[in-house]
Structure formats: C-alpha cells, structure tokens
Amino acid sequence: MTEKAGTMNATAADRGREARRRLLEAAAELIAERGWAAVSTRMLAERAGVAPGVVHYHFSSVQALLTEAALAVMHDLVEQAGAGMERAHMPGEALGLMIDFLTAYDGRDPVSLLFAETYLAAGRDEDLRRSLGEVVTDFRRALAGRLAEHQVPAPDATAAVLAAAIDGIMLHRALGPGPDATDLTAVLRRLVAPTEPGPPATEQGDTP
Amino acid sequence: MTEKAGTMNATAADRGREARRRLLEAAAELIAERGWAAVSTRMLAERAGVAPGVVHYHFSSVQALLTEAALAVMHDLVEQAGAGMERAHMPGEALGLMIDFLTAYDGRDPVSLLFAETYLAAGRDEDLRRSLGEVVTDFRRALAGRLAEHQVPAPDATAAVLAAAIDGIMLHRALGPGPDATDLTAVLRRLVAPTEPGPPATEQGDTP
DNA sequence: GATCGTATTGGACGATTGCCCAAACTAGCA
DNA sequence: TGCTAGTTTGGGCAATCGTCCAATACGATC
Numbered sequence: 001m002t003e004k005a006g007t008m009n010a011t012a013a014d015r016g017r018e019a020r021r022r023l024l025e026a027a028a029e030l031i032a033e034r035g036w037a038a039v040s041t042r043m044l045a046e047r048a049g050v051a052p053g054v055v056h057y058h059f060s061s062v063q064a065l066l067t068e069a070a071l072a073v074m075h076d077l078v079e080q081a082g083a084g085m086e087r088a089h090m091p092g093e094a095l096g097l098m099i100d101f102l103t104a105y106d107g108r109d110p111v112s113l114l115f116a117e118t119y120l121a122a123g124r125d126e127d128l129r130r131s132l133g134e135v136v137t138d139f140r141r142a143l144a145g146r147l148a149e150h151q152v153p154a155p156d157a158t159a160a161v162l163a164a165a166i167d168g169i170m171l172h173r174a175l176g177p178g179p180d181a182t183d184l185t186a187v188l189r190r191l192v193a194p195t196e197p198g199p200p201a202t203e204q205g206d207t208p
Numbered sequence: 209m210t211e212k213a214g215t216m217n218a219t220a221a222d223r224g225r226e227a228r229r230r231l232l233e234a235a236a237e238l239i240a241e242r243g244w245a246a247v248s249t250r251m252l253a254e255r256a257g258v259a260p261g262v263v264h265y266h267f268s269s270v271q272a273l274l275t276e277a278a279l280a281v282m283h284d285l286v287e288q289a290g291a292g293m294e295r296a297h298m299p300g301e302a303l304g305l306m307i308d309f310l311t312a313y314d315g316r317d318p319v320s321l322l323f324a325e326t327y328l329a330a331g332r333d334e335d336l337r338r339s340l341g342e343v344v345t346d347f348r349r350a351l352a353g354r355l356a357e358h359q360v361p362a363p364d365a366t367a368a369v370l371a372a373a374i375d376g377i378m379l380h381r382a383l384g385p386g387p388d389a390t391d392l393t394a395v396l397r398r399l400v401a402p403t404e405p406g407p408p409a410t411e412q413g414d415t416p
Numbered sequence: 417g418a419t420c421g422t423a424t425t426g427g428a429c430g431a432t433t434g435c436c437c438a439a440a441c442t443a444g445c446a
Numbered sequence: 447t448g449c450t451a452g453t454t455t456g457g458g459c460a461a462t463c464g465t466c467c468a469a470t471a472c473g474a475t476c
Contacts, residue, residue: 011443016453035328037245041434051455056435058453108331119379120243120324123316133384140386157391160380161373168376169369171327176341178348183365190398219473224423249464259425264465266423418476425470433462441454446447 020058022048027069032113036121039066067128070118074135077111082142098166099185107174116171139163152192162191228266230256235277240321244329247274275336278326282343285319290350306374307393315382324379347371360400370399 026047030039041062045052059065084097105112122129144159152158165188172178234255238247249270253260267273292305313320330337352367360366373396380386 013452015442019453035245035332037243040432042432053436053455053457054453062434113328113331116324116328116379119382120321120328123321123382124243129383136380136383154391154395157387157395160387161377161392161395164376164380165369165373166376167379168372168374171324171375171379172344172368172372174327174331175337175344179365179368183362184369187362187365187369187399191395193398221422227423248462250462261425261427261465261467262423270464420473420475422473423471425468427467427469429464429466431463434460436459437455437457439455442452444450446449 016058019048019050019054023050023055023058023065024069024072027065028073028114029110031066031070031117032110036066036117063125066121067125067131070114070121071128071131071135073111073114074118074132078135078139078142081139085142085146098162098188099181101166102169102181102184105170107170107172112170112174115167136163147192150192158191162188165191224266227256227258227262231258231263231266231273232277232280235273236281236322237318239274239278239325240318244274244325271333274329275333275339278322278329279336279339279343281319281322282326282340286343286347286350289347293350293354306370306396307389309374310377310389310392313378315378315380320378320382323375344371355400358400366399370396373399 023044026044027039030043030047034043039062041055042052044062044065045055048054055062055065059068081097081101118128118132122132140156140159140163143163144155147158147162148155169184231252234252235247238251238255242251247270249263250260252270252273253263256262263270263273267276289305289309326336326340330340348364348367348371351371352363355366355370356363377392
C-alpha cells in the first residue's frame, strides 16, 4: 500500500504518481483543445507519454479522469482569485482583478475553454455538476463578501452578475474582437459603484 | 432540376424537404441533449424517423447538418429578440425583455444548451465561427442601437456586457439555483440606468 | 406499358472507441 | 536468488463511429 511509503516502493510509486499527474495535465489540455466528449483514451496516453493501458490503471474511467482534471484546474484558479481579492483594499482594485482576468483569459485560451467545456459536461454528469456548483458558489461568496465590505448594494446578486458577465464576455470574445477591454471595464464599474451621482451608498432595499 | 418545379417532382421533393427539416429539428434537440461532439449519424436518423443513409443524402456531413441546424435556431431567436426590442419604447422595457429571456431560458433548457454548445464548437470550426460571430454581432448592434436611443452611455460596450451577462447567467444557472431572477434584474438595471439605480417604475430624469 | 429523376433503404467499409487483461518489468526485502 | 507489490506494456474485445453505395421504391412524364 502507499501508506507504507518508504519501504520498497520508492521509485515505482513515484513513477506511478508522475504518470498520474501527467495524465491529469494532458486531460486539462485536451479538454480545451478537442472538447470534453472528443477526448479519448489513446489521445490522453499519447499526450502524457504513457501506454494506453495506464489510463485505466490510474483512473476508473476516462470520465473520471476528465472530471478530476477539470475540477483541479478550476479549484486552483478560484483559490488564486480569492487570494488576489484578499489583497484588494478598494472596490476599484477588486474590479481591477476582474479586468486582469479579462485580459489574461480571452475566451480562446485553454483555461477559458476548459471552464466552458466543464460547465456543459456538468449538465450531463450529476457528480460533476455538484462539485462544480461548489466551486462557483465559493467564488461568488468570496466576491460578494468583498463587495459587501465596500458598501456595494445587493452584494450577492452583484457578485452573481459580475461573475456571469466575466464568463459571458470570455465566451463572446472567443467569437470575435468585440469592444475593447477598457471600455468593458468602464461599464462593469457601474455595477460596483456604491454611489455615483447623488444617492447614498446605504443598502437600499430592492423590493418595490 | 428543382427549378423546373411543378412538373413531376411534387410529392417526392416534398417528402425530401420534410425529411431534411426533421433532420435539422432532430439535430437541434440532440446537440442540447448529448453535446455537439456526441451526436452521431444513426442517432440523428432515429430521432428524425428516417433511415441512416438519408443523413448523408441531404447533408454533406454530420458537421454540416449540426452547423446548419444550430445557426438556424440562433438566427431565429436573435431575429425574434430584435423584433421584441423594436417594440420597446423605454429602457426599462428593453431590459425587461432581457429579463424575460432570463426567466424563459434557465441555462438547462434546449435553447441555452444549444447556444453554449455552438459557442464551443465554433472554436474548432472556422466556418461556424464566422457565421456565429455574425449572429452575435447583429444582436449586439441591435441592442446597442436601442440603448443609444435611451441615452445610455457607451452603448456599444454596455450592449456587449449586457449580452455577455445574459449568456453568463444562463451558464451559471445551469449549475445551481443562485440568486433570484428579480434580484439579478435590479443589478442589471444599473447598467442601463443613466441616472440612478433605485426606483424603476417611471422614467424620471433625476440627476443626469 | 416504359422511362426518368428523386428519395430511400440497409448494409459494407475501415477506423476508432472504452475498457480489459495476461504477461513483462522494476525495485525493495529476505 | 526468489518473493512480492506496484507499474507498465501491447494487444484483444465488442461496439460504435462517419461515410459511402448498389439496389430499390415511387410518383411524374412520355
């Protein structure tokens, strides 16, 4: 067993974990390149530089491999984004972070495509949907908490719209140029501006 | 030839067009249900109630069938949305139309899924990407024109963000409940309100 | 009747799919 | 030098894939 590490399985177990890691890496790449449903066992093996049989040795199925790989990438990114927001001290900064995302991920990069592919795959896989839902909820909660500190009204709904807008913009940008990122920034700023012209920044009830 | 219509090909050609139409219909359904890459020739034939060979008689390839079906649905929807905005006379109404979309398409319905699947498939098919880009651009242009009439600043960027937010919200809602639609509406209203984000009811120019 | 054009049928084709497995390999330990 | 446990190998398996095509059906025209 691996729990008895240190005895005899030094290089063997290490090589095994390395192969597993490379398979996860290859899966993340191929999901973005070919699409979730088009990733095959042999494709993964070739990209990872292992024999085809290794895939089903380390993972119960191709679906399981794809799921674990996608969730790992997304979890890492959300955690990284959360840490970034932790350092933001002004609402403009928090939004600036969003803008950084917009410039870093243009909708056709591997990360954006992995996100979108996983969203869709989640609609056809119960376990994946639940796990992915947690990731998105975590991100929204972190963002909403940050917005609330900066007196942005309706922080929950604002965070949801902001997160959705980011994803949607990435999706649309994959299709063509569209408006400039700085122009989009100015528009998004309307969402997080606690007070612009006259009214105070207090939490005003949105109930009519 | 078909240009000599009225001669002999009355019922034969009609049955052919009916089969073609049903194949397009089946394609739109199956893209949403199974995902773009998972739709197969025999699947399409069975759903449309025709023999497998008919697929490649009416279409040059499965890809071509999927592309034509997806573009037809999206083009229809955009046209319908454009007509709806044509009837809107107030910015609140135009936004209300967006909200109707949010309630009608919850991110897991066939139309939403078809949109998302087509977005991703476009990233791997040059022709599809170009055609889809035109559809999205048309929609954004119509929306921007409407926003400009209502003195919304930066109408182009606003339209882009608004359209992206709609798509993103649908995408996120597929994963779980999230905030209520009416709460999201209130937040989206900040985007199109040139004056204040508060009371919607009538269009009162408070502080420009 | 014969002839023609279009639409349909059902299967053949090679390629590829996910998954499986007996055998070979690699080390640490006695 | 066995022994054992974890890993890798390479191919086999049945199923499905997209595409193609000869044969057939059928109504319109002669």
